[in-house]
Amino acid sequence: MATAEDPRETDIHPRRRTSLIGHEPTEKQLLRAYQSGRMHHAWLFAGPRGIGKATLAYRLARFILEHPHPQQVQEYSTLYVPPEAAVARRIVSRGHPDLLVLERQFDPKRERLKSEIVIEDARGASEFFSRTAGEGGWRICIVDSADDLNSASANALLKILEEPPACCLFLLISHRPGGLLSTIRSRSLRLDMRPLTGAETLAVVKDVYGEEEKDESALERASILSAGSPGRAIELLANKGAEIFDGFRTTITERGVLQPPEQFRLADRFSGRDGAEDFDVFCELLLDWTAGEARRWAGGGKGAALAGAHDEIAHSIRLTNALNLDRRQAILDAMSRLEEAMKAA
Numbered sequence: 001m002a003t004a005e006d007p008r009e010t011d012i013h014p015r016r017r018t019s020l021i022g023h024e025p026t027e028k029q030l031l032r033a034y035q036s037g038r039m040h041h042a043w044l045f046a047g048p049r050g051i052g053k054a055t056l057a058y059r060l061a062r063f064i065l066e067h068p069h070p071q072q073v074q075e076y077s078t079l080y081v082p083p084e085a086a087v088a089r090r091i092v093s094r095g096h097p098d099l100l101v102l103e104r105q106f107d108p109k110r111e112r113l114k115s116e117i118v119i120e121d122a123r124g125a126s127e128f129f130s131r132t133a134g135e136g137g138w139r140i141c142i143v144d145s146a147d148d149l150n151s152a153s154a155n156a157l158l159k160i161l162e163e164p165p166a167c168c169l170f171l172l173i174s175h176r177p178g179g180l181l182s183t184i185r186s187r188s189l190r191l192d193m194r195p196l197t198g199a200e201t202l203a204v205v206k207d208v209y210g211e212e213e214k215d216e217s218a219l220e221r222a223s224i225l226s227a228g229s230p231g232r233a234i235e236l237l238a239n240k241g242a243e244i245f246d247g248f249r250t251t252i253t254e255r256g257v258l259q260p261p262e263q264f265r266l267a268d269r270f271s272g273r274d275g276a277e278d279f280d281v282f283c284e285l286l287l288d289w290t291a292g293e294a295r296r297w298a299g300g301g302k303g304a305a306l307a308g309a310h311d312e313i314a315h316s317i318r319l320t321n322a323l324n325l326d327r328r329q330a331i332l333d334a335m336s337r338l339e340e341a342m343k344a345a
Contacts, residue, residue: 005106006106006113007113008103008106008113012208014052014054014055014057014058014144015058015091015092015094015101016092017055017058017059017208018059018062018080018081018082018083018088019080019207020052020056020078020079020080021052021196021200021203021204021207021230022051022052022196022197022200022204023052023056023193026056026191026193027056027059027078027079028077029191030043030056030060030079030191031063031073031076031077031078031079034060034063034064034070034073035070035073035074035076036070037070037071039070039169040188040189041161041164041168041169041170042161042164042169042170042172042187042188042189043169043170043171043172043188043189043190043191044146044172044174044177044184044185044188044189044190044191045057045171045172045173045174045191045193046174046177046190046191046192047175047192047193047194047195048175048195048227048228049175049231049232050226050229050230050231050232050233050234050235051193051194051195051196051228051229051230052193052196052204052230052231053173053193054142054144054173056193057142057144057171057173058091058142059079059080059081060079060171061091061099061140061142061169061171062079062081062085062087062088062091063079063080063081064137064138064140064169065087065096065098065099065135065137065138065140066081066085066087066088068135068136068138068167069137097133097134097135098133098134098135098137098138098139098140099140099141099142100124100125100128100139100140100141100142101141101142101144102117102121102122102124102125102141102142102143102144102157103143103145103148104116104117104148105118105121115148116148116149116150116153117148117149117150117153118150118152118153119150119152119153119156121153122149122152122153122154122156122157125141125156125157125160126156126159126160128141129141129160129164129165130165133167137167138167138168138169139165139167139168140168140169140170140171141168141169141170142171142173143157143170143171143172143173144173145172145173145174145175146172146173146174146177146180146184147174147175147176147179147180149180154180154181154184155181157184158181158183158184158187161183161184161187161188162183162187170188172184172188177190194228195227195228195229196228196230197228198224198228200228201223201226201228201229201230201233202219202220202223204230204233205223205230205234205237206219208230208234214237218237218243219237221236221242221243221246222234222236222237222242225242225245225246225285235281236281239277239278239281240269240278241277241278241279241280241281241282241283241285242281242282242285244266244269244282245281245282245285245286245289248266248282248286249289256342257339257342258335258339263331263332263335263336264332266331266335267328267329267331267332267335268328270282270327270328270331271327271328275327276327279327279330279331280321282331283313283317283330283334286313286334287310287313287314287317290306290309290310290313290338291307291310293306294306294307294310301344302341302342302344304344305340305341305342305344306341306342306344308341309337309338309340309341312337313333313337313338316330316333316334317330317334
């Protein structure tokens with residue numbers, strides 16, 4: 001019987017990505033801090049999911065482990081380390097003794113990731129920093145993501161942040177920094193990272209897939225729908241829900257309404273067991289679009305109607321998923337509610 005594998009073990013994992021597209025100002029800020037010889041011991045990479053926060057964290061860790069003495073990198077202008085470098089290869093194989101990654105563990109019995117980073121993992125960080133660096137330089141811990149810490153593991157980590165040892169570096173990744181312990185936020189220097197532009201997102205996606213045959217229009221569509229998140233664009237490329245939504249959005253933009261036969265054809269695409277993942281992606285994109293339209297028409301009856309439609313559709317989707325209700329009917333109800341809102345004065 002085959003052993004289940006961690007779904008994160010792919011060729012596109014951030015620890016394998018040595019290139020960086022976008023975020024140049026943030027990279028230069030980190031490089032200047034290191035070159036100064038007064039590197040703060042904890043940095044909080046904050047921003048939406050999938051925009052490259054972990055990629056930059058691994059890039060910084062790779063650079064510092066490759067160049068442990070700041071005075072040796074005064075002329076450098078980026079944090080680039082070539083993929084063939086020994087330190088890069090060891091990080092890819094998770095074999096570098098001075099890099100610890102705190103993340104949710106994979107449960108092979110249940111074949112899924114655990115829901116949070118638990119206290120035992122945080123205690124592993126305490127043990128890691130109590131040892132001498134294996135190669136006599138820095139010890140670095142990447143927390144991906146800090147949002148996954150439970151209260152016990154967060155407080156255990158906080159103890160190290162409050163009294164950090166020498167040549168210690170924490171790189172905390174957060175998609176929702178407001179939810180972190182205020183004491184963790186206060187001991188970290190926050191770097192707010194923005195979503196990428198459409199061109200940057202497309203460039204990242206093309207860089208990830210390289211020479212692999214991918215339909216150019218599919219790459220462009222996923223990049224547009226991702227709202228500046230290359231990680232999300234890559235997820236969308238593997239899912240028909242994004243393609244279905246793009247067709248829906250095009251029709252609505254051109255005509256402002258879907259005719260009843262079109263609504264039924266749309267709903268039919270989510271029937272059956274194989275439609276669950278497509279349904280989730282379509283609904284996520286639909287809610288994002290509806291929220292955007294509500295903001296665009298804010299201040300009038302149409303904006304209020306769309307905001308109400310958004311909340312009702314979101315509630316319906318939650319019930320559908322929680323109670324395993326008919327996805328086809330949920331889509332038809334959503335289309336009906338949107339039609340009413342779009343006709344609002």
